[in-house]
Amino acid sequence: MVRAPCCEKTGLKRGPWAQEEDDILIDYITKHGHGSWRSLPKHAGLLRCGKSCRLRWTNYLRPDIKRGPFTPEEEKLVIQLHAILGNRWAAIAAQLPGRTDNEIKNLWNTHLRKRLTSMGIDPQTHEPFYLEGSSKRLPASPSTRHMAQWESARLEAEARLSMESLSSWLLKSPNKVTNTDYFLRVWNSEVGESFRKGKPVCFSPASHATATSSTTTEMGTKLEHEPDSGFSCVTMKDDHITFSPGVTNPSSPGEMEDSSDTVLQLFFNFNGHNDMSFLED
DNA sequence: AAGAATGCCAACCGCCAGAGG
DNA sequence: TCCTCTGGCGGTTGGCATTCT
Known part of the structure; x- marks a missing residue:
């Protein structure tokens, strides 16, 4: 099966945008919103594909874009x-x-x-x-x-x-944080490092959460399989999350090879923040 | 002064996931 | 359940500007 191109290529302009094209796009979106990007160029009278219009708008023309050098x-x-x-x-x-x-x-x-x-x-x-x-x-x-x-x-x-500032970041960005984001953060943090070294860990940024290492055989619902990130199993229960490093990506060769029964559990006791829905996609 | 090399960045490409029919 | 459409994402490219030789 061959995927259809995003737009009819023939007769459409490519390359750098001219000022008048920018003006047309800004004017149209200001008045009507972008709606369907695919149909936008036709309605706005632009000889561009929708994808090009979307890119131009999101990367350059959007009014909230901060131009200039990075601080x-x-x-x-x-x-x-x-x-x-x-x-x-x-x-x-x-x-x-x-x-x-x-x-x-x-x-x-x-x-x-x-x-x-x-x-x-x-x-x-x-x-x-x-x-x-x-x-x-x-x-x-x-x-x-x-x-x-x-x-x-x-x-x-x-x-x-x-x-x-980890927990405040998490709570501030409820829609952007996925399970994988969160676990990768933990995995790459001091908690993950201690865990990879087989040490008990205690995790309490701003007293919002704690974690300990423990042993378990019951894995509950498997949510993720992330071989590249170093943990192979993630389970989530009411008040805690468990992930197991398995045998992938140890911090040094052989270090975690016998640790498939060792898991890291994060016990959440969010003070006044019991809603964990932000951890869900 | 001029051609070559390098830097920079807007724009494009292809892939993917989610939504909806 | 499958297929198509759409928008979003990360990687890459093309061309202009600047620096080097």
């Missing part, structure tokens, strides 16, 4: 969020009012990624990168090592600060 605070936030969310530009953009996913993606690809790399930080893992073949895996050069250590310490401190 150091915004750049810092992008780095922090990328460490947690990875290349999920839309999720990152949702935390930066007025910025689009495209803009953030460009910022990352043209500036931030290079900056981290030049500091000896792996832009994907946000950890110092190492020389290949070295048993101790030291960063490339003394000066790079120094910068990497400094940046690593800084990121660690920022991560701690992020932890403190």
Whole structure:
């Protein structure tokens, strides 16, 4: 089965938008709303496909878009969020009012990624990168090592600060937080790190939630299977969530191989916030 | 001064998930 | 249950601007 193209290609304009096209699009959406993007260009009198109109509007013409260079605070936030969310530009953009996913993606690809790399930080893992073949895996050069250590310490401190605002962030963004988002956050946090090391963990950002490690054989309803994120089973019950690391993605080889019966349980006792519906998609 | 290399970013492409028939 | 449509997303590209040689 071949997917039909999003629009009739012939006779439609492509490439950069002219000022008059922008004016037509703004005028139409201001008066009528965008409605169906597919039919918009026809109604507005534009020789563009609906997808092109939507992109132009959401990435450039929307009135709430903040133009201009990113502030150091915004750049810092992008780095922090990328460490947690990875290349999920839309999720990152949702935390930066007025910025689009495209803009953030460009910022990352043209500036931030290079900056981290030049500091000896792996832009994907946000950890110092190492020389290949070295048993101790030291960063490339003394000066790079120094910068990497400094940046690593800084990121660690920022991560701690992020932890403190985790629950308020969750509660502030009820529609954007999915189960996977939440578990990835926990998994990439100090809680997840302790858990991967087999230590009991206690998680209480702003006293909203606690977690302990325990052993269980009863898994309840399976909600997720996330091999890349390092946990293989997630269960949700009335007042707690359980996830099991299984054998995937241990922090060091062999570390979690016998841990399929070990699970991390998050017991929620939201003070005055018992509604957990924000954890549902 | 001019051609080459690099940087930047708007726009495009293809894939995916959800909604609805 | 299947199929199609639609909007959203992340990756990639094309072309202009700037810097380098």
